[in-house]
């Protein structure tokens with residue numbers, strides 16, 4: 361089994377004093393470790409969590425290790441656009457800078473369901489909620505440049521349990537096709553990757569760098585809709601580890617590299633991958649950056665069409681509210 365890619369020490373020793381970061385889904389898994397590391401390096405970190413009490417508990421854990429850590433928990437439910445708007449409004453009322461936006465939160469292989477706004481759960485939470493959040497924070501990211509947006513995608517944007525990642529633009533929400541949790545996850549994670557690519561294009565020349573990430577197969581709570589996480593954390597842990605499952609600290613490495621690595625600015629819009637499972641096995645060792653083997657990940661027309669569709673769905677109809685292409 362290949363060894364996970366790890367950040368070089370200079371990346372993890374970078375002084376982030378004066379930097380402001382938002383990490384969505386920071387109360388658990390990869391997001392928690394990411395928030396902890398950014399805070400340990402001196403950044404002021406906003407933990408954007410749908411369960412605020414869980415976020416507060418994580419803040420206490422971080423503070424026990426890093427007593428000077430600058431942390432705040434704010435409520436954000438990505439499955440509810442009114443919550444996304446309220447989060448952005450409150451953040452902007454209290455902060456006039458944002459250097460790192462880490463769109464980390466996610467759900468996988470959920471039973472068929474809808475967000476508050478009627479979107480299929482996985483495209484709604486993983487992509488559309490983050491799409492609106494990013495749009496509402498784009499001006500402050502530009503103002504704070506150099507700044508970065510890191511979007512958590514997955515190697516499952518390529519193939520998720522045999523289902524090929526593809527955007528079905530006229531049926532994003534599975535109204536006219538049979539719902540399948542893995543097909544929906546693959547679609548949502550491809551949407552994450554295309555969002556990063558298109559955003560990078562639209563932000564060219566602004567000093568805002570964008571990256572998408574596959575963090576590896578990481579021992580977190582993400583698999584809760586697929587099987588009991590207690591099994592993964594106990595008896596199955598050594599078996600899964602033999603087959604490539606990594607720990608959250610290793611799982612946060614690709615995000616941290618995309619957020620802090622010096623050469624990332626030269627590849628805005630690129631995809632960074634930890635060890636993964638791809639249709640082209642030569643890609644399985646990962647790469648920072650890595651060219652996706654999914655042809656749909658290189659479909660510029662689809663990326664632009666998804667952008668327009670996403671604007672329409674989240675109610676960004678006025679050009680002023682969108683990150684400007686011009």
Ligand SMILES: NC(=O)c1ccc[n+]([C@@H]2O[C@H](COP(=O)([O-])OP(=O)(O)OC[C@H]3O[C@@H](n4cnc5c(N)ncnc54)[C@H](OP(=O)(O)O)[C@@H]3O)[C@@H](O)[C@H]2O)c1
Pocket residue numbers: 384385386387388389390391408409410411414436437438439440464465466467468485512513514515574575576577578579580581582583
């Ligand atoms: N773990 C892996 O093997 C793996 C592989 C590839 C990609 N990823 C990606 O990595 C990212 C982080 O996942 P993880 O593995 O760390 O999983 P995790 O431990 O389940 O963490 C996911 C986080 O997202 C939050 N979240 C879920 N729905 C939300 C909503 N509606 N609004 C706001 N936050 C919400 C969760 O909050 P609650 O605690 O309240 O549920 C949790 O904080 C995801 O985008 C995932 O797709 C993970």
